[in-house]
Amino acid sequence: MAIQPSRPLRLFAEYLRQERVNLTERWMKAVFNDTELTESDRLTYEQLSDHVPAILEEISSALEDQDLDQVEPSIECSAKQHGRLRWKQGYRIDELTRELDLLRQVLMGAIVGFAEGHPAFTRRHEERARHFIDEAISFVTLTSIREVVTERDRKIDEYTGRLERANHELLLKQKLVGELHESRMQITRSVVHDLRNFLNVFSMALQMIARAPARTEAALALANRQAADMKTLVDELVEYSIVLGDTNAPAVEAFDLRGLFDELVASCGPLVEAKGLRLVHRFDPPLGMITSNRLKLKQIALNLLTNAAKYTKAGEVELDMRTCGDAHWRLRVSDTGVGIGEQDQERVFREFERANQDDVPGAGLGLAIVRELCRVLHGDLRFASHEGEGTTFEITFPLDLAVGN
Structure with missing residues (x-):
């Protein structure tokens, strides 16, 4: 609660305002000469003084009005900024406390100096001034320390988060290395x-x-x-090694997808028909020019069509290309073959994994090649299969691969 200030206290408040620069310099000299404050030696005049002049102004206002509550929000703001800055400058909490205690000592000396030149500034006025200065500096110290602790905890949380993420990434890489080693051994x-x-x-x-x-x-x-x-085994191994060894971004070109579709029908039709099967092919007329890697798309489609023919004894193989929204198109290859059992569906994309058909030629690398090429071409690969009923593969590709690279 505010009380009516006396004229001597108002005069002292005005004195602090007038001597603010001198008091700040006196405090900085004390800080520089204090052997316990090692970090201050690294700071410039502006860096050291930072918010102290503002704090002195706020203390003067509190003395003038005899009401610390009125200026508490502005003192708190300055104190937080002071604590945050000192944290960034490398201060320890004990150094911050020592620095502000030196400011208290400078202000107490100002009280004595002012009292000597102003007889009306009695002992009662001195005690009142000391009380407000003690309260203000204590509040500044506590607020600054809390800000330092907050910044420290935030930094600890940040470092902890980084360590946790790094540890998680390390575990994933260790798992990947293990899986890669097992894959190579396989x-x-x-x-x-x-x-x-x-x-x-x-x-x-x-x-x-x-x-x-x-x-x-x-x-x-x-x-x-x-x-x-x-x-066949050697050819698939060579193809797979080339796919895995190519770490460069895929070269893209604009080409007519209908031309690739017709080429696939012409090359795979005889293979399918030689087994007494029917090749059903559909192309969506609006689908025309795309930008992608033509050779890799052809590899994907050929592997899927070859697999479909291998594992189908009767019925048909279907090749379908169609638009899928404004920015994508879809490749669909399906068959009426042996299908893939539910227990085998998670492993069919691994190297040397095949359906339970030992009489079917091949090394079991076709779908592993398809998976890797889909990753390179940003293809979203999905498949559905039921044992004895057939399998359907659907891959959604961007119309313009260059946009996603």
């Missing part, structure tokens, strides 16, 4: 297994020719079939 085991089988069967064919010349034709047929299977 490739090695699978290739060694297929090579051993190839050599065993090829050796059997040679032995058959040596022991039973009359069966030479059958032995050669067996050897040729085995050599063809090994060529």
Whole structure:
């Protein structure tokens, strides 16, 4: 509650205003000469003084009105800024407290100096002035310390968050390295297994020719079939290694998607029809020029169509291209083949994983290649399959891949 101020206190408040610069310099000199305040030596005049003149003005107003509550919001604002700045300048809490205590001492000295030159400024006035200055400096100190603690806690939370994110990323990378190692080991085991089988069967064919010349034709047929299977394995391995090894952004070009569609129909039609199947093909007329990597799109479509033909014994294979909204188009390949069991659907995109059809040629890399190429071309890959009913793959691509790169 405010009380009616006396004229001596008002005069002292005016004195503080007039001597604000001198008092600030006196305080800074005390700070510079204090051996406990090491951080202050690194600061310029402006950096050290910062909000002290404003705090002195607010203390003068409190003395003038004999009411600290009136200026408390402005003192609090200045004190927070002071604490925040000192935190950024590297002050410890004990240094901040020491610095403000020196300001208190300077102001107490100002009281003594003013009292000596003004007889009307009695001991009662001195006690009153000391009380307000003590209250104001204590409030500034407490507020500044709270701001330092807040900034410190915020920084700790920030560092903790960074550490947690870094740790999470490290765990993910460790998992990725582990999965990559297991994947490479799987490739090695699978290739060694297929090579051993190839050599065993090829050796059997040679032995058959040596022991039973009359069966030479059958032995050669067996050897040729085995050599063809090994060529398929090698071709898929080479294709997959090229896909994984290409870390550059895909080269894009504008081309007519209808031309690629017709090329796929012409190249895959004979393969599908040779198995007694029907190739159903549909193209959405509004779909025309797109910007993407033509060769990689062709690889995706060929792998899906080849897989569909391999695993379909009767019925049809469907190739469908159509628009999908204003910025995308969709590739759809479906078949009426053996389908993929629910228990196998999570592993079909892994290297050397195939449906349970041991008599189907191939290394099990086709869908792994498709998955990697879809990632490169920003394709959203989805599939649905039911065992004994067939499989449908749908991939949504951007019409302009250059926009997303």
